[in-house]
Amino acid sequence: MTIAALDPRTGTALAGLLLSMADDEFVIGFSDSEWTGIAPILEEDVAMSSLAQDELGHARALYELLAGVLGDGRDADALAYDREPEAYRHARLLDHGRGDWATTIARRLLYETADAARLASIGEGWPPLAELVAKIRREERYHVMHVLAWTDRLARAGGDARSRFVAALEALAPDAPTVLAAQEGEAALLEAGILTRPMTSAAASWRAEVAGILGPLGITIALEQAADTARSRSGHSRDFRWLWGELTSVRRSDPGATW
Amino acid sequence: MSAVAAPRVPDADAVRDILRGVVDPEIPTVSIVDLGMVERIEVGPERIEVELLPTFVGCPAQELIRGAVVDALASFGRQAIVGFSFRRPWTSDRITAAGRERLAASGFAPPAEPADVRCPYCTSARVAMDSVFGPTQCRSLFYCRACRQPFEAFKLV
Structure with a gap:
């Protein structure tokens, strides 16, 4: 289905939604893959690599849908790799560098829960996305299991582990709501049934969920309403520019090659 | 992939039988049929279409499996169109009883x-x-x- 099959307003908004979702999964997937070989314990080396593989797989499937919507000749790889850093539309939460293990777990917790709230907001309006999301949600269950186990472990450990984890949550909290920033053209997406609720209401249920997880552990963080997408998903950090250099290096070394 | 001789007039069952010889390289003891990955088989006069469901969205074995299915269908002498879709989510309860037994037998x-x-x-x-x-x-x-x-x-x- 190309963009021409949808009315232009809905098509443009859908492309924006797909790009946000794909870039989020792409960037967190690559960030997580940085732990391959150097995670604190062997099981986590395997876990982070597997999580990264899942997220990059989701990104690829989303870029493929986007390629169909745009219909401009770019395939999933071109969309993923052939853009300048400024053109990426991932949420600012994912602009933070890998950091230490506590930062990684804090970022995963905030991202996974926000992403779950977003996935729960996708309706049946555009079947290709609805079908993909149904499949992705079944896999994310294991991601949530993993991050909740680590959240519990770090928070209950006390000492350095807990204080680093709490500090990481507090440092990421101002940018965490950017994942659920209002989508451009949200009214059109709601009207078409591609979204079932506005992002503000997804964000409200996400904040309640995070409070329900952290409250019993004696942790409170302030999660404000995010600015609009334009501001929440642009102006990327030095950390991201470095990551972009890494993740595009092979592609740029021989443009157009088949690997 | 399989040494079974192609029938003169292939039908969906014949195609399914051939696909029993195709395995996921990450789980070599269970065929893609027993894993429940084969969603749709359509046999036309000139071509055979097979729709597969990936077990995981990012499963890196997809291209290998697709290639193995195309190779397995070559014996029918018709164009083979093989693709993955998310039309319905693959779920683990699609694994057949025989598939579950074979999984357990291989640890x-x-x-x-x-x-x-x-x-x-x-x-x-x-x-x-x-x-x-x-x-x-x-x-x-x-x-x-x-x-x-x-x-x-x-x-x-």
């Missing part, structure tokens, strides 16, 4: 809720999940306290 616990996983070697319930994530996207790591054997269990998706 993989079939998909179950983590609390219901049994050791594929001694059937004990005294097992512990060591890690949600294993060597492939579809498996978790367990340890059996009864027979002291580490094993892998399929994720329930």
